[in-house]
Amino acid sequence: MYGWPIWVVTLAPFTNVLLELAWNPVVRHRTVVSGGQSIRMLEMDSIFTPLYLVVLLTGFIAYGVSVWSAHADWEGLLGQGLHRPFHWAWAFLSPACYVIGRSVVVRRAARPRGLAPVWLLAAAFVGTVIVACIKMATVFSAALGSMPT
Template sequence: MSDSGVPDGQRQTPAGWYQDPSGQAPYRWWDGYAWSSSTSADPAAGRPAPSNTPPVVVGAVWQRPQLPPDRPVYSVFIWLIVLLPLLSWPLSFTYTPHLSYERVNGIRTIDPFSIYTPTYFAMLGVSLALYVVTIVLAFRDQKWLQRQGVVRPFAWGWAFLGIVYTIGRSVIVHGVAPKRGLWPIWISIALIVIGLVVGFSHSASEFSQIQVPTK
């Protein structure tokens, strides 16, 4: 701690009894992160010795504790979350709408219901199942991270927004385990890009073969 009472850099001020900055009591307990409601006139009995230099709360930076270098940061759950979208690719790339036409007010138009093929409904079912499984896996992954010692890991509820959980989880893990933890983001982005490129190519190929009747 510096002479001014401000923690050096991002160093956490240790828990202990310090002079109460509010002046309401002789000493107040600092729990390592914030002032508590515990006060004392004689904190020496069974407690750490008081200090004449109280920590400064304003502007203090809280950081999650770092993980040991040998602590694993990738669970089977996060890899399943990243790779699950691959299960929907076969259906997506084989989906071919059988377009039909109808005449509305003398104008020949595509029947919008002609896109609803069995493959289409199979795609919806698989997507919904993968969505639910991803949420369950995110919950399990958050619990796994807590067992590894990650304090306040990214909340599993963000899995409802898809890749948001993977991004947030990776950023937090990278913060407590420098040079590690970001691979799920890069692989997810790569799969998204590949899926979009192949999907657009497939769609363009299918629609280029559709012949619109002239009468």
């Protein structure tokens, strides 16, 4: 009941975390003169680096791979004799939705098995949130530290 496709569906959305760790935007400012006063403003386009675009593209690719793997997993469950597996198209809504629904159906059919993908999904989600919070704290710290007082 645990073929390679379910692990791909579970972990593919988290592939961006490593790229996001490598992405280090350089915060730049520019001075704008308005009404005789000089105002220092943050250049918002300074964060849009080539690596940022790679992170975005990787997210779309991971989404497509997740949907394709959900279909492969669904076919694998049918081949193993599960009569009504959770439908793969739920992965279009969210890969996590498919993983949770699939795990519930497999757990009912093959108790006590079936929940390992949900536990891995939860652990990956918590780890990603922690990493994202740390990364954003460093980015905001750099942005605020470079602003004049």
